[in-house]
Amino acid sequence: MVQYPQPLDSSFSALSDGTRRGILERLRRGNASISDLADSFGMTLTGIKKHVRILEDAELVQTEKVGRVRTCSLGARRLEREKAWIAQHQQMVEDRFDRLDDFLRNS
Amino acid sequence: MVQYPQPLDSSFSALSDGTRRGILERLRRGNASISDLADSFGMTLTGIKKHVRILEDAELVQTEKVGRVRTCSLGARRLEREKAWIAQHQQMVEDRFDRLDDFLRNS
Numbered sequence: 001m002v003q004y005p006q007p008l009d010s011s012f013s014a015l016s017d018g019t020r021r022g023i024l025e026r027l028r029r030g031n032a033s034i035s036d037l038a039d040s041f042g043m044t045l046t047g048i049k050k051h052v053r054i055l056e057d058a059e060l061v062q063t064e065k066v067g068r069v070r071t072c073s074l075g076a077r078r079l080e081r082e083k084a085w086i087a088q089h090q091q092m093v094e095d096r097f098d099r100l101d102d103f104l105r106n107s
Numbered sequence: 108m109v110q111y112p113q114p115l116d117s118s119f120s121a122l123s124d125g126t127r128r129g130i131l132e133r134l135r136r137g138n139a140s141i142s143d144l145a146d147s148f149g150m151t152l153t154g155i156k157k158h159v160r161i162l163e164d165a166e167l168v169q170t171e172k173v174g175r176v177r178t179c180s181l182g183a184r185r186l187e188r189e190k191a192w193i194a195q196h197q198q199m200v201e202d203r204f205d206r207l208d209d210f211l212r213n214s
Contacts, residue, residue, distance in 0.1 A: 086122075
């Protein structure tokens with residue numbers, strides 16, 4: 001049985017929630033504290049912290065605590081492998097459907 | 108609070124498991140029955156069925172039952188929006204780091 005890289009698990013899993021994608025979209029515009037994010041998304045601090053923790057584990061977000069304020073910013077993860085996996089999938093799906101198309105046209 | 112499209116939830120969630128990505132990679136090479144997949148991945152039929160069901164719900168796989176055999180093939184989902192989301196994220200992350208770089212260079 002082939003082993004598949006675990007990092008893709010954590011990133012795709014992190015991206016599978018609308019609030020987490022929303023947090024990333026928010027952080028593209030600039031850093032934000034946990035409280036800012038809780039306000040923006042109408043969630044409790046505890047709820048937002050859980051989402052941020054998942055994004056941190058996937059290296060999509062990094063946080064720094066100064067005094068009582070934890071500031072979130074975009075992490076180092078570039079999602080290159082994730083995009084490459086999807087692009088390869090698309091290409092192979094297209095190829096399969098093209099071959100099926102040729103087969104149906106010529107039969 | 109902004110509403111985010113649910114379809115991205117189901118596709119990214121489906122892609123967040125190595126066995127499910129493996130099933131898609133296997134199906135790119137040709138259709139396979141549930142038993143074929145169970146053999147390939149060293150899993151029980153029940154275990155594979157659960158993964159296939161999640162892939163089916165995300166429209167990444169379609170299945171057809173003829174007699175007692177359920178055959179799996181690639182679904183209609185092209186993952187265009189998923190790739191676009193990631194590409195947009197990468198672009199904006201790059202832009203932010205470029206701006207930070209300029210700022211640090213000029214300060």
